[in-house]
Each structure stands twice: as structure tokens, then as C-alpha cells.
Amino acid sequence: MATALIDIAYLLASVLFIFGLKRLQSPATARYGNQLAAMGMLIAIVATLFIRNILTPAEMIGGLALGGLIGVVLAKKVKMTGMPELVAAFNGFGGLASAGVAGAEIARVMMPNAEIGPDGMLFSTTAAITIALSILIGIVTFTGSFVAFGKLAGKISGNPISFPGMRLITLLLAAGAVAGGVFMVMGAGEFPQVSDPVVTGALMVTAIAFILGILLVIPIGGADMPVVVALLNSYSGLAAAATGFVLDNTALIVSGALVGASGFILSNIMCVAMNRSLLNVLLGGFGGDSHEGESTTMSLEGKTVQSTTPDDTAILLSYAESVIIVPGYGMAVAQAQHAVRALSEELLKRDISVKFAVHPVAGRMPGHMNVLLAEANVPYDQLFEMDDINGEFETCDVALIIGANDVVNPAARHDKSSPIYGMPILNVDNSKTSIVLKRSMRPGYAGIGNELFYNANNRMLFGDAKDSINEIVAEIKQL
Amino acid sequence: MLLENIIVFVLAAFIGMEVISKVPQTLHTPLMSGSNAISGITIVGALVVAGMVGGDWAKWIGFVALVVATINVIGGFLVTDRMLQMFKRKE
Numbered sequence: 001m002a003t004a005l006i007d008i009a010y011l012l013a014s015v016l017f018i019f020g021l022k023r024l025q026s027p028a029t030a031r032y033g034n035q036l037a038a039m040g041m042l043i044a045i046v047a048t049l050f051i052r053n054i055l056t057p058a059e060m061i062g063g064l065a066l067g068g069l070i071g072v073v074l075a076k077k078v079k080m081t082g083m084p085e086l087v088a089a090f091n092g093f094g095g096l097a098s099a100g101v102a103g104a105e106i107a108r109v110m111m112p113n114a115e116i117g118p119d120g121m122l123f124s125t126t127a128a129i130t131i132a133l134s135i136l137i138g139i140v141t142f143t144g145s146f147v148a149f150g151k152l153a154g155k156i157s158g159n160p161i162s163f164p165g166m167r168l169i170t171l172l173l174a175a176g177a178v179a180g181g182v183f184m185v186m187g188a189g190e191f192p193q194v195s196d197p198v199v200t201g202a203l204m205v206t207a208i209a210f211i212l213g214i215l216l217v218i219p220i221g222g223a224d225m226p227v228v229v230a231l232l233n234s235y236s237g238l239a240a241a242a243t244g245f246v247l248d249n250t251a252l253i254v255s256g257a258l259v260g261a262s263g264f265i266l267s268n269i270m271c272v273a274m275n276r277s278l279l280n281v282l283l284g285g286f287g288g289d290s291h292e293g294e295s296t297t298m299s300l301e302g303k304t305v306q307s308t309t310p311d312d313t314a315i316l317l318s319y320a321e322s323v324i325i326v327p328g329y330g331m332a333v334a335q336a337q338h339a340v341r342a343l344s345e346e347l348l349k350r351d352i353s354v355k356f357a358v359h360p361v362a363g364r365m366p367g368h369m370n371v372l373l374a375e376a377n378v379p380y381d382q383l384f385e386m387d388d389i390n391g392e393f394e395t396c397d398v399a400l401i402i403g404a405n406d407v408v409n410p411a412a413r414h415d416k417s418s419p420i421y422g423m424p425i426l427n428v429d430n431s432k433t434s435i436v437l438k439r440s441m442r443p444g445y446a447g448i449g450n451e452l453f454y455n456a457n458n459r460m461l462f463g464d465a466k467d468s469i470n471e472i473v474a475e476i477k478q479l
Numbered sequence: 480m481l482l483e484n485i486i487v488f489v490l491a492a493f494i495g496m497e498v499i500s501k502v503p504q505t506l507h508t509p510l511m512s513g514s515n516a517i518s519g520i521t522i523v524g525a526l527v528v529a530g531m532v533g534g535d536w537a538k539w540i541g542f543v544a545l546v547v548a549t550i551n552v553i554g555g556f557l558v559t560d561r562m563l564q565m566f567k568r569k570e
């Protein structure tokens with residue numbers, strides 16, 4: 001009876017998770033969806049607490065209170081620009097939790113009063129394999145996420161880090177992890193003692209997974225971190241699902257599969273938006289922290305760049321009929337999003353159409369730019385995805401590019417020698433005038449010069465984006 | 480049992496693909512943090528482990544798992560809510 005009640009509660013939780021995710025399909029229902037999912041989690045937790053025979057409530061309440069407190073502080077304190085780091089850290093915690101639960105399952109069968117499984121074995125082959133997998137994925141997610149966290153937070157160099165023979169070592173370690181798993185399977189069926197192959201194998205898998213997670217993420221450049229964070233999100237789901245296999249717990253399997261699918265879809269979207277394969281991203285070595293120095297592309301030499309002033313830009317904007325703003329991560333770095341919103345409102349007052357074109361890889365994680373703009377009170381119906389707005393640049397009077405670079409480089413369309421060739425871009429060069437707000441001529445993440453800057457209908461507005469936009473807004477108000 | 484679990488996993492993965500591929504780009508960041516909170520469902524396993532009477536090291540592993548899973552769940556849902564309340568329509 002009690003187990004049936006638990007199963008029903010878990011089923012309810014799984015259904016609420018699916019409904020919650022479904023409501024994320026529109027910004028209007030998304031908040032409610034998230035609350036539904038949280039409700040599902042509460043049901044699962046309460047059911048577990050009340051129905052299972054939990055014998056030591058003190059440690060448990062302590063753990064819940066401590067974790068809850070840390071969670072609340074982290075969630076309240078984080079700045080929206082720091083969201084990718086936080087999500088990376090949460091992924092890591094999720095991985096560690098899954099590995100821990102699977103590891104503790106070994107401890108459970110070591111207890112003298114442990115239940116015998118349905119197959120008559122204390123520790124079946126299936127249990128050995130699933131525990132090994134759960135520990136492996138969980139710990140790889142844990143250390144990988146914290147390397148990603150370090151890179152995103154600037155605590156570790158964003159440059160790809162590698163050393164000779166690194167891939168070989170990674171492969172050998174992966175083989176070692178498999179060996180550890182085999183060790184555990186060989187020990188299955190026996191009564192596990194601390195000296196048994198099961199425990200040795202589990203420790204082996206843990207240690208190897210720890211190093212493997214680090215080695216898998218350090219060779220990947222800072223610019224590729226969005227893909228990595230999405231992929232680690234997927235891993236954290238798979239780790240939870242693997243733990244579900246260990247515990248024969250449907251709620252864990254369903255939620256883990258949902259999250260695994262979500263992370264996989266997001267990593268795929270990011271890869272398509274950069275015209276790279278997932279394998280290519282994972283092998284690493286591409287891009288790093290922003291490269292200093294001028295463009296080195298030969299074909300751009302001899303061409304000139306035309307610069308403009310905030311006053312001229314203000315005049316141009318106030319006589320426009322339609323304006324498209326292309327924000328990039330540089331906008332967030334300059335903390336210019338509130339100034340941009342003020343500009344947008346000022347133009348809307350004058351019946352000028354203002355749209356925001358958001359490239360899928362703008363920002364430091366999928367959808368990051370949208371969150372930053374939402375925080376600055378830009379309504380979400382003013383934000384457009386690349387495919388929906390690319391046709392509109394032809395009829396647009398002014399395209400204002402703020403802190404974006406590689407995603408508007410026309411070389412991606414025709415220059416086969418360019419590292420970003422084939423990457424889908426925003427066609428700002430089709431607009432009547434494009435204005436690029438930028439500190440200097442420094443290239444973007446991919447470290448390549450931008451042809452757009454040399455176009456006849458392009459103007460550069462050098463300086464701090466926030467200051468420039470504030471000046472433009474002040475000038476428009478006077479016109 | 481293993482086969483049943485695999486069936487559940489595969490079907491749930493299909494539902495996930497179906498539901499999540501329709502989430503617009505605007506909501507991808509909240510989707511990541513929200514789905515991450517959902518993967519904190521491991522908390523259920525951690526609760527059982529932490530509540531067991533077992534060896535000392537089992538208890539400690541369980542305790543750590545419980546703390547990090549709770550951070551994941553509480554922090555994940557809260558931060559997602561914080562983000563989603565910022566998304567507003569044009570007045």
C-alpha cells in the first residue's frame with residue numbers, strides 16, 4: 001500500500017514536470033509552468049518523507065535546511081549576467097548528488113539487514129552496471145561543470161588549455177573507467193565488504209571520472225562554453241536517470257530523460273547556430289578570451305572605416321521609419337541594456353518601429369540575451385529570433401549593432417577561408433545603414449576581422465556603448 | 480525491471496524532445512535553469528539515503544548528496560521564477 005502511494009505521488013510529480021515544461025512554450029504561461037514543476041517536486045519530496053521509514057530525521061532536516069539556505073542565497077544574489085555560471089554550478093551539484101546517491105546504494109547493501117533484491121541477489125549485475133554509470137556521469141558532470149563555471153566566471157583562462165598527449169590520456173582514462181565498471185560487475189552477487197572489488201571498482205570509477213570531467217572541458221574555448229553548459233545540463237539529467245535505474249525509481253528516470261533531452265536539444269541548437277558539429281566543439285581548441293590586436297585578414301587591408309558621432313546617429317534614427325537593434329554580449333558587459341531600452345522607448349514614442357534581433361548564440365548561454373533584455377524591461381514581443389527577422393533588414397532604415405560582432409560578419413556567407421564560414425548570421429548589411437557601437441576595432445570571440453565595418457553603408461560609433469546610447473537618447477529628446 | 484525502466488526512459492525522452500523543441504529561444508535560459516531544478520529530483524534518492532541507519536561513511540555521502548540536491552532544487556526553481564517574472568508583454 002505504502003509503496004503504491006509513493007508510486008502514485010512520483011507519477012503525479014512526473015506529470016507535473018511535463019506540464020510545467022509544456023507551459024514554457026510561451027512567455028505568458030512560463031512562470032506558472034515553473035511553479036507547477038516546483039509543486040511536482042514538493043509532492044515527490046513530501047511523499048518520500050512521510051511514507052518511507054526514515055529513521056534519522058535530524059541529519060535530514062539539517063541537510064534540507066543547509067541546502068535550501070545556500071540555494072536561496074545563490075538564486076537571490078546572482079546577477080543576470082552571471083546566470084551561465086550559476087546554471088553551470090547547479091548542473092555540477094546535480095551531478096554530484098546523483099553520483100552520491102548511487103554510491104550510497106553500495107553502502108546500503110553493505111548493511112547487515114539489507115534487503116535481498118527480487119532476483120535473489122544482494123547486489124545484481126544490473127545494479128553494478130547502473131551504479132558505475134551513475135557515478136561516472138555524475139562525477140564527470142560535477143568536475144566538468146565546475147571547470148565551465150571557472151571559465152565563465154573568469155577564474156580559469158577562457159583559452160583552450162591542452163597539452164601533448166591529452167586526447168590519448170583522456171581515452172586511457174575512459175578505458176580505465178570501463179575497467180572499474182567491469183571490476184564492479186565481477187564483484188556483483190557477493191556480499192560486499194569494504195575490501196571487495198565492488199568498492200574498489202566504485203572508487204576507481206569515481207577518481208577517473210573526476211579527472212575525466214576536467215580533461216573534457218579544459219580544451220574547450222570560452223566562446224564555446226554555451227554549448228558545454230547545455231551539454232552538461234543534459235549530462236546532469238542522464239546522471240539522474242542512471243540513478244533512477246539504480247533505485248528502480250520511475251520519477252528519477254522520467255525527469256532525468258526530460259532534462260537529458262532538453263540539454264541535448266539546446267546543445268544542438270547552439271551548434272547549428274555556429275555551423276559546427278558537436279564533436280568539433282568537444283574536441284576543442286576553438287576561440288578563447290577576446291583576442292587583442294587588429295584584424296589580420298589581408299583582404300581588409302587598404303579599406304577604410306567610416307566613423308560617426310552620437311549626434312549624427314540621433315538624427316539618422318529620428319528620421320528612420322524602422323530600426324532593428326542587434327544586441328550582443330558586449331551590450332551586457334557595458335551594462336547598456338537600460339540605456340538601450342530608453343532609446344527604444346524614445347523611438348517608439350515617435351512612431352518609429354523598433355525590433356530587437358537576437359542571434360541564437362548572442363550572450364553566454366542559450367537565451368541569455370533575452371533574459372538580459374527582459375531584466376531591462378524590454379517587452380518580449382519586441383524580441384525576434386534570427387529566422388523571423390532576417391528578411392526585414394532589407395526594408396530597415398537603421399540597424400544598430402551593440403556589442404555584437406561575429407554574428408553580423410558577412411564573411412560567414414561568402415568567404416570560404418573564414419573560420420566562421422557557413423555560420424548563419426543576421427543580415428544587417430542589407431539594411432540602408434548599419435551602425436556598429438564598439439570600443440575599438442578589436443575582433444570578436446572568433447578572433448577575426450569583420451567585413452561589415454568596411455562596408456560603404458556602415459558607420460562605426462566608437463566608445464563605451466552605454467555612454468554613446470545615453471548621448472543619442474539625450475540628443476533625440478532635443479530634436 | 481531493467482527492461483521496464485528502459486521503456487520508461489525511452490518514452491520519457493521522446494516526450495522531452497517533443498515538448499522542449501517547441502520552447503522558443505526567448506525562454507532557453509529559464510528552460511535550462513528550470514530543467515536543471517527538475518534534475519534535482521535526485522533529492523528523493525538522497526532523502527532515503529540520508530535517512531538510513533547505516534555505516535558512517537554512507538551517512539556522510541547521503542548528507543552531502545542531500546545538501547547539493549537541495550541547493551539544486553531550491554536554487555533552480557527560485558532563480559527560474561526570478562527570471563520568468565521579468566518577461567513582460569508590451570503594455
